[in-house]
Every structure is written in structure tokens, then in C-alpha cells.
Amino acid sequence: MTTPQQITSMKHKQKIVMLTAYDFPTARLMDGIVDIMLVGDSLGMVVLGCENTTKVTMDDMARATEAVARAAKSSLVVGDLPIGAYDSEKDALKNANLLLKAGAKAVKIERKPEIAEFLVKNGIDVMGHIGLTPQTITNFKVQGKNEESAKVLLEEGKAMDNANCFSLVLECIPSGLAKNITESVSIPTIGIGAGIHCDGQVLVTHDILGLFEAFKPKFVKRYAEIGLEMKKAFEQYAEEVRKGKFPSDEFSFH
Numbered sequence: 001m002t003t004p005q006q007i008t009s010m011k012h013k014q015k016i017v018m019l020t021a022y023d024f025p026t027a028r029l030m031d032g033i034v035d036i037m038l039v040g041d042s043l044g045m046v047v048l049g050c051e052n053t054t055k056v057t058m059d060d061m062a063r064a065t066e067a068v069a070r071a072a073k074s075s076l077v078v079g080d081l082p083i084g085a086y087d088s089e090k091d092a093l094k095n096a097n098l099l100l101k102a103g104a105k106a107v108k109i110e111r112k113p114e115i116a117e118f119l120v121k122n123g124i125d126v127m128g129h130i131g132l133t134p135q136t137i138t139n140f141k142v143q144g145k146n147e148e149s150a151k152v153l154l155e156e157g158k159a160m161d162n163a164n165c166f167s168l169v170l171e172c173i174p175s176g177l178a179k180n181i182t183e184s185v186s187i188p189t190i191g192i193g194a195g196i197h198c199d200g201q202v203l204v205t206h207d208i209l210g211l212f213e214a215f216k217p218k219f220v221k222r223y224a225e226i227g228l229e230m231k232k233a234f235e236q237y238a239e240e241v242r243k244g245k246f247p248s249d250e251f252s253f254h
């Protein structure tokens with residue numbers, strides 16, 4: 001099983017591959033192909049149908065983490081702490097431990113380097129996340145586009161590094177800024193909408209498979225159209241049932 005420490009040591013050596021996973025069958029197909037399976041709170045949008053991630057609860061995250069961890073034999077499982085789960089050190093520690101108990105080997109938090117440092121000091125491996133952080137940002141645009149905001153992001157990246165996070169997600173920032181942050185921190189950066197210079201990449205699995213239709217950000221590349229395949233199967237099944245063609249003898253007991 002890949003460890004957070006192995007992920008850290010991949011910087012300058014090998015690109016890190018991360019995808020999101022929220023359920024057992026998908027995690028089983030993905031395990032060993034990616035380095036990290038992130039049980040992201042994007043679950044709120046792509047699985048539960050919410051408008052954003054702000055309604056995701058610890059119960060949602062723990063249940064999904066359990067399912068993914070049950071399938072994980074090789075890839076590192078990281079659980080996302082949802083909004084409200086790490087507002088204080090006490091809550092952060094309690095909820096991070098709940099995700100570890102559910103099978104995650106590390107947790108991810110958005111910003112808050114002081115909470116990251118506290119968790120690390122308490123023996124928990126933490127993946128940081130800066131840039132477009134959906135739990136707190138309402139302006140869903142590329143972040144760090146002007147000099148001042150770019151400087152703030154660079155400082156946030158360094159703070160996450162100083163907090164001893166084992167890796168850092170950079171979401172939706174210009175690729176030049178991502179390069180600068182990547183070169184300025186000792187931990188690997190994992191980009192989503194942050195260009196080619198990051199130490200690794202992550203995308204939301206439902207986006208790359210064509211399973212999430214509400215919108216498609218510019219940084220998403222569709223690697224398959226599973227949604228269309230599913231629709232075709234549903235239509236064929238419905239037609240065969242309605243026409244009395246299914247179940248034929250082959251699918252019946254005698």
C-alpha cells in the first residue's frame with residue numbers, strides 16, 4: 001500500500017497520479033492504477049446531486065471512505081474533511097480520526113495551515129489544498145491571477161509546506177503561478193486546473209468519465225463517455241421490458 005511518505009518522495013522523480021473515488025466498484029477498478037484515491041467532498045456534487053460541497057457531512061465522507069478503503073490494496077486512500085469538520089483543533093482531530101478509522105491513511109483539508117500543523121503533530125498525515133477551495137470560495141474563477149493574490153497563494157503554499165503537509169493540491173490557478181509554488185515548496189504539488197508544471201495531477205473521476213453533466217470546467221478532459229453508454233443500456237432495458245422481450249428463456253428458471 002502506497003504511503004504518504006512515498007508520495008512525498010516522488011517529487012522530482014515521478015509524476016503523481018490522483019483521481020477521486022467514492023464507492024467500492026469504482027475504487028476496485030482504479031486501485032493500483034493511480035497513486036492516490038481521493039475520497040473528495042466533490043461527492044456532494046457528483047454523487048449526491050448537491051449544487052456545491054457545502055452540504056457534505058462527516059457521515060457522508062466516512063461511509064464513502066469505508067467503501068473505497070475496502071477496495072484499496074495498493075493505492076493510498078485520502079479522505080477529505082468536509083466543511084465544518086475542522087473549524088477547531090478539537091474537531092479536526094476528532095473528525096480526522098473518524099476518517100482514519102473508516103480506512104483513510106491521510107486526510108485533506110482546504111487552507112488552514114495551523115490546523116494542518118496541529119494534525120501532523122498529532123500523527124496524522126495531511127494533504128493541503130489551496131487556490132480554488134470550494135468549501136469557502138464563492139467566486140468560482142481562476143485564483144491568483146493578479147500579483148497580489150498570486151503572492152498570497154505562494155505564501156499559503158509555503159505555510160502548508162511548513163506545516164509538514166505531505167503534499168499540496170493546487171486548484172484552478174495559472175500554470176506560471178503553479179510552477180512558482182511547485183518550485184518554492186519541498187512537498188509535491190498536485191494540480192487540478194493548474195497546468196503541467198505541478199508534481200502530479202488530479203481530476204474528478206465523474207468528470208473524466210462523462211458521468212457529470214451539470215457543467216464541464218476548461219481543465220477537464222473527458223477520457224470516456226460512460227454516461228452515454230449507461231443511458232443506452234437503460235433505454236434498451238426499458239424497451240425490452242415494455243415490449244415483453246425481457247426476460248427471455250435464457251434469463252428465466254424452469
Ligand code: KIV
Nearest residue numbers: 020040041042169202
Ligand atoms: O473534493 C475533491 O474532489 C477535491 C479535488 C477536486 C481535489 O478536492
